[in-house]
Amino acid sequence: MIELQKVSKYYGQxxxxxxxxxxIEEGEIFGLxxxxxxxxxxxxxxINRLVTPSSGHILINGEDINSQPSETLRRHIGYVIQNVGLFPHYTVQQNIATVPRLLQWDDQRISERTQQLLRMVGLEPETFARRAPDELSGGQQQRVGLARALAADPPIILMDEPFGALDPITKQQVRGEVKQLLKNIQKTIVLVTHDVGEAFDMCDRLCLLDQGKVQQVGTPRELLFNPQNDFVDSFFKSNRLQLEMMSITTGDILEILQSSADTPRSFSEGFEGNGPRAAANDSFFSVFQDAKPEAHSYVIYDKEDQPVASVTSEQLLSGFYRVRHKLKEKQG
Ligand SMILES: Nc1ncnc2c1ncn2[C@@H]1O[C@H](COP(=O)(O)OP(=O)(O)O)[C@@H](O)[C@H]1O
Ligand SMILES: [Mg+2]
Structure with a gap:
């Protein structure tokens, strides 16, 4: 979908x-x-031609972006930036309508789309459409920034540190909502962040850069357990355990438990599991983080939302260590 071919950019020397x-594949969330x-x-x-490469080519759907009119590019790419970048003298509604206006949609269509988008990002149009950006909290501004990027329904969205300006609690909340929203709308997303936890939480694949050069491209798990060089390895050092917990799922753990001696009690029909539920593709981190300390066992659900097993927290924890050990052994 998006392809960079030997792209370089020099400022002077x-x-x-x-x-x-x-x-970058269609439909994935790709982290830089x-x-x-x-x-x-x-x-x-x-990628959206705000900066021109000194050399190399960028293709979108096989076509060089330089051969596309900038209006086409604008319609195809939404852009969300650090500190939101809302126009201060425009209302929320006018901000969201920026690209539709450029594309000369009629007023009726713009108004309907704006209201739809505001609801989608969790802001009631009656309350928020006519406000100025400085009458919104940071989290609300970020939602408007996202609504603006989504306005003309572009297949690609570029996000540059979109949660960078938010306090930790708002950040956690807005990021969770955005993640859910992005899951439902099937876009190709390029997300820039310096926060590795955020990258592991949001992204299907990552590209780690250092001094303008690609160090490794791969899934979070590949970068973590199969680093291609010392830089990649050391980059994750300070958050290593948390990132491992984020990249190993309860499904991985269940698999290793089931293939070993102390198999968990399998789910049998009619069994009402008690304890928190966990999806097989939930990360071990999210399950443990959300659970109450007294939670003793977990019911794991498969992709079809069928309960497959009940495991104790001790089994889950020891399973996590085993998966981790196995992944580390394969390393190198
Ligand atoms: N307009 C510019 N003029 C000169 N140097 C720039 C310009 N934009 C970026 N740079 C330099 O290019 C490098 C990469 O910058 P940038 O892409 O903004 O990094 P990042 O987003 O990863 O923090 C930095 O060394 C920065 O100083
Ligand atoms: Mg930057």
Whole structure:
């Protein structure tokens, strides 16, 4: 869907990014991560032609973005930035209508779309449509920023540190909602963040950059357990345990438990499991984090939402260590 071919950007003698090549698949959430100044924003801006590469090509659906009129590009790509970037003298409604206006939609269509989007991001139009951005909290502004990016229903959304300006609690909440929303609307997302926890929480695949160069592209789990070089390995060091918990699912744990001696009591029909429920594709981290300390056993549900097993917290924990051990053994 989006392909970068040997893309470089120089400012004078200084390289911002060098020889970037990777593909972003349709429908995935692709994270660009790395320390400040490594070239994340530059890369994102080249995808929507806010910055012109010094060399190389960027293709969207096989076509060079330079051969597409900028209006087509605008319709295809929504952009959400750090500190929201709402126009201060526009109302919420006018902000959301920016791209539809450029595309010369009629007033009726714009008004309907704006209301629909506001509801989608959890803001009641009657209350919020006519407010100015400075009459909104940070979290509300971020939602409006997202609604604006979604306005013309673009298949691609670029997000640059979208939660960067929020306090930790609001951030957690807005990020959870956005994640849910993105799941339901099936877009191709490129998410820039310097927060690895956020990247592991949100992204299907990641590209880790350092000094403008790709260090590794892969799933969070691949980067964590099969790092291609020392930089990748050391990049995750300080959050390692949490990231491992985020990248291992209860399904992985169930599988390893079932293949070993102390098999958990399997779910049998009519069994009313007590204790918190966990989906097989939930991360071990999210299950443990959300559970009450006194939770003793968990009921695990498969993709069809059928309960498959009941496991105790001790089994879950020891299973986690076994999966982790297995993944580490395969390393190298
Ligand atoms: N307009 C510019 N002029 C000169 N240097 C720039 C410009 N934009 C970015 N850079 C430099 O390019 C490098 C990458 O910047 P950027 O892509 O913003 O990094 P990140 O988003 O990962 O923090 C940095 O060294 C930055 O100083
Ligand atoms: Mg940046």
């Amino acid at each position: 200084k390289a911002a990014v060098v020889d970037l090549s990777f593909k 991560i790395g320390t400040s100044g490594c070239g994340k924003t530059t890369t994102l801006k080249m």
